Amino acid sequence: MLNEKTHVANGAKQMTREMTGAKMVVQALKDQGVDTVFGYPGGAVLPIYDEIFLQNDIRHILVRHEQGAVHAAEGYARSTGKPGVVLVTSGPGATNAVTGLTDALLDSIPIVVLTGQVPTFMIGSDAFQEADTVGITRPCTKHNWLVKDTDRLAATIHEGFHVATSGRPGPVLIDIPKDVQFATGTYTGPKAITSHYQPRLKGDMEEITELVAAIEKAKRPVFYTGGGVINSGPGASQLLRELVDATGFPITSTLMGLGAYPASGKHWLGMLGMHGLYEANMAMHDCDLMINIGARFDDRITGRIDAFSPKSKKAHIDIDPSSINKVIRVDIPIVGDVGHVLEDILKIWKSRGRKTNAEAVAKWNAQIDEWRKVKCLTYKPSEKTIKPQYALERLEALTKGRDRYICTEVGQHQMWAAQFLGFEDPNRWMTSGGLGTMGYGFPASIGVQMAHPEALVINVAGEASWLMNMQEMGTAIQYRLPVKQFILNNERLGMVRQWQELLHGERYSQSWSEALPDFVKLAEAFGAKGILCKDPADLDDAIMEMLEYDGPVIFDCLVEKHENCFPMIPSGKAHNEMLLGDAETQGVIQAGGAVLV
Amino acid sequence: MSALHLKKGSTSHSAYNLRPTFSDVAERHTIAVLVENEPGVLARVIGLFSGRGYNIESLTVAEVDHTGHLSRITIVTTGTPQVIEQIKAQLGRIVSVRDVHDLTVEGRAVERELAMLKVVGAGDKRVEALRLADIFRANVVDSTLNSFVFEITGAPEKIDAFADLMRPLGLAEIARTGVAALLRGD
Numbered sequence: 001m002l003n004e005k006t007h008v009a010n011g012a013k014q015m016t017r018e019m020t021g022a023k024m025v026v027q028a029l030k031d032q033g034v035d036t037v038f039g040y041p042g043g044a045v046l047p048i049y050d051e052i053f054l055q056n057d058i059r060h061i062l063v064r065h066e067q068g069a070v071h072a073a074e075g076y077a078r079s080t081g082k083p084g085v086v087l088v089t090s091g092p093g094a095t096n097a098v099t100g101l102t103d104a105l106l107d108s109i110p111i112v113v114l115t116g117q118v119p120t121f122m123i124g125s126d127a128f129q130e131a132d133t134v135g136i137t138r139p140c141t142k143h144n145w146l147v148k149d150t151d152r153l154a155a156t157i158h159e160g161f162h163v164a165t166s167g168r169p170g171p172v173l174i175d176i177p178k179d180v181q182f183a184t185g186t187y188t189g190p191k192a193i194t195s196h197y198q199p200r201l202k203g204d205m206e207e208i209t210e211l212v213a214a215i216e217k218a219k220r221p222v223f224y225t226g227g228g229v230i231n232s233g234p235g236a237s238q239l240l241r242e243l244v245d246a247t248g249f250p251i252t253s254t255l256m257g258l259g260a261y262p263a264s265g266k267h268w269l270g271m272l273g274m275h276g277l278y279e280a281n282m283a284m285h286d287c288d289l290m291i292n293i294g295a296r297f298d299d300r301i302t303g304r305i306d307a308f309s310p311k312s313k314k315a316h317i318d319i320d321p322s323s324i325n326k327v328i329r330v331d332i333p334i335v336g337d338v339g340h341v342l343e344d345i346l347k348i349w350k351s352r353g354r355k356t357n358a359e360a361v362a363k364w365n366a367q368i369d370e371w372r373k374v375k376c377l378t379y380k381p382s383e384k385t386i387k388p389q390y391a392l393e394r395l396e397a398l399t400k401g402r403d404r405y406i407c408t409e410v411g412q413h414q415m416w417a418a419q420f421l422g423f424e425d426p427n428r429w430m431t432s433g434g435l436g437t438m439g440y441g442f443p444a445s446i447g448v449q450m451a452h453p454e455a456l457v458i459n460v461a462g463e464a465s466w467l468m469n470m471q472e473m474g475t476a477i478q479y480r481l482p483v484k485q486f487i488l489n490n491e492r493l494g495m496v497r498q499w500q501e502l503l504h505g506e507r508y509s510q511s512w513s514e515a516l517p518d519f520v521k522l523a524e525a526f527g528a529k530g531i532l533c534k535d536p537a538d539l540d541d542a543i544m545e546m547l548e549y550d551g552p553v554i555f556d557c558l559v560e561k562h563e564n565c566f567p568m569i570p571s572g573k574a575h576n577e578m579l580l581g582d583a584e585t586q587g588v589i590q591a592g593g594a595v596l597v
Numbered sequence: 598m599s600a601l602h603l604k605k606g607s608t609s610h611s612a613y614n615l616r617p618t619f620s621d622v623a624e625r626h627t628i629a630v631l632v633e634n635e636p637g638v639l640a641r642v643i644g645l646f647s648g649r650g651y652n653i654e655s656l657t658v659a660e661v662d663h664t665g666h667l668s669r670i671t672i673v674t675t676g677t678p679q680v681i682e683q684i685k686a687q688l689g690r691i692v693s694v695r696d697v698h699d700l701t702v703e704g705r706a707v708e709r710e711l712a713m714l715k716v717v718g719a720g721d722k723r724v725e726a727l728r729l730a731d732i733f734r735a736n737v738v739d740s741t742l743n744s745f746v747f748e749i750t751g752a753p754e755k756i757d758a759f760a761d762l763m764r765p766l767g768l769a770e771i772a773r774t775g776v777a778a779l780l781r782g783d
Binding site for chain 1: 633
């Protein structure tokens with residue numbers, strides 16, 4: 001138990017009321033400003049559902065599977081910057097939430113999951129729908145609690161919101177036994193809570209000054225930004241733009257960080273990493289100053305570690321000290337919140353006279369322009385079949401400038417979406433980066449649409465990923481959420497197929513989608529609109545039809561079946577050893593690289 | 598925390614040793630972790646070590662501040678400097694961890710372990726065991742006509758040495774607590 005004294009300090013007078021645990025849950029959510037909860041009822045949460053029935057402030061969205069609830073909450077959180085909230089029952093309700101929790105942990109998404117539990121006196125007896133929820137979810141949450149005392153319930157929920165949203169955000173879980181929900185206790189308001197968990201936000205000024213000095217001298221600098229910029233809030237993206245535009249340094253981003261700097265920006269290199277752009281990866285390899293802002297040197301980014309950007313001085317800004325020096329040794333480590341640190345960098349850099357080595361940087365930008373000329377995203381167009389890249393180019397052209405949010409599933413389509421769609425603002429791009437969860441995008445799009453009822457929400461999907469959580473079609477219909485499911489259907493597990501081609505002698509083991517449903521009929525069966533498109537000549541009209549329909553749409557876009565996703569850094573290779581097209585792919589991955597994923 | 602006479606640790610502020618020299622040689626470190634004594638906190642710490650593939654040579658835990666509900670976990674671990682830094686950083690991000698101290702880095706530490714050894718034998722061996730126990734300042738805490746239980750406190754190496762000597766003399770069973778450690782000086 002946490003220290004009572006510090007926890008309830010001076011809160012005795014403020015907002016203390018006697019109420020049942022179930023009522024406390026709803027009251028605590030209201031006091032945290034929660035307007036939407038994604039959930040699924042069951043025996044161990046019935047008292048809470050009863051309280052939800054009796055009020056109108058919080059909207060409950062009934063999903064069709066608990067995994068969908070967590071992904072929807074992630075979509076809600078990522079598109080709003082507010083924590084997403086989930087309510088599920090004990091046992092299978094909780095275990096079904098595990099994939100979503102792990103997904104949110106790896107992508108640092110703030111969500112609060114409330115689970116019912118069997119009554120305290122039955123815990124440990126293998127009761128019906130009993131699972132050791134805190135035990136199971138300990139490694140896949142930022143923190144979790146089992147509340148055994150109704151008097152502690154409200155304080156624990158408030159602490160949960162604080163932990164989920166402070167420092168490096170992440171998922172938390174609060175397990176609430178049924179007798180704790182029924183019992184009466186004293187409610188504690190959010191202001192009465194003082195938590196010991198207070199991650200520091202300001203970076204060390206000496207390190208920041210050293211980084212500024214490096215910025216002033218750098219000849220071949222590059223900004224390498226990640227999801228930390230998004231998580232730090234819109235202000236951080238604004239500061240990043242100011243810094244990039246003032247210095248004139250090129251900027252690339254991870255999959256997680258797209259939108260922090262606008263894709264239309266002058267200094268934008270595109271995404272980096274395994275399927276990143278040639279110019280971005282070459283700039284990373286050849287730079288002399290790498291400024292990592294809120295990214296974590298993930299293996300999708302670094303490629304072969306001993307050949308990773310060998311000539312550069314590396315600075316790393318991260319709110320989580322464990323991210324620093326975990327994979328790549330850095331020269332200038334700065335622990336702090338991206339927004340705070342960027343503010344200090346700008347302040348110091350300006351006060352020292354806004355210096356850069358402009359001449360060298362201009363030369364460097366000229367070199368980068370040479371790399372851009374490679375036009376690494378070029379693909380072979382076709383008049384007969386729809387190329388997936390073409391489909392995304394048209395989707396981009398026809399939706400550009402709209403109030404648009406994009407979700408994706410996981411696989412080739414996800415990488416193509418990252419390559420071919422342009423993100424101008426943060427919080428507009430929801431994709432499962434760290435865990436790579438197929439089935440993420442559809443429920444995420446539901447969460448996004450809930451938060452932004454008037455916006456255009458598109459889930460770029462592959463047919464195999466999409467089928468993994470297709471039951472959420474019912475949710476979309478029930479709440480009249482006009483989410484557009486843009487399925488690039490190649491009847492294959494495209495990325496698996498691509499790896500089997502490159503690595504496993506073109507033996508396509510289990511990587512095709514047999515017995516697919518008729519997606520148009522499927523849509524109609526749910527009461528949605530289905531659109532089938534297989535001819536490139538019809539594509540624009542079909543996309544417009546999708547956009548104009550006021551309701552959920554399943555867009556079955558039949559695309560080229562054997563298209564590979566390029567550029568690609570093969571496993572075990574360095575950034576400057578990218579593959580740009582099919583001709584180069586034979587025998588490129590050696591035994592050492594083959595064991596990597 | 599002040600009651601424990603711990604200096605404010607490097608890990609509660611900026612100065613994780615973020616500029617380590619990255620050697621490949623494994624080192625042995627003793628790490629003291631101050632945690633909130635709540636259910637499952639030990640599982641969080643142990644789960645971190647097993648989940649990320651770190652070694653635990655020994656681990657001791659007990660509540661040290663009853664009013665503040667704080668427990669102190671002393672972990673002896675081995676790893677390259679990079680791994681040790683990661684262990685400390687990962688420990689530091691557990692929400693119920695209040696403070697992390699690398700006693701091996703922060704100064705000279707006193708390390709002590711308690712062990713009990715049952716030695717079964719008769720005649721010369723029994724006499725020799727008792728004589729060696731005296732040299733090692735081990736106490737006899739239980740005795741029968743053909744067995745002793747010795748209690749010994751000391752650095753782990755001393756207990757290793759004592760156990761090695763007792764082995765040919767009839768060492769039947771040994772129980773060790775693992776290391777508890779404090780920094781020397783103030």
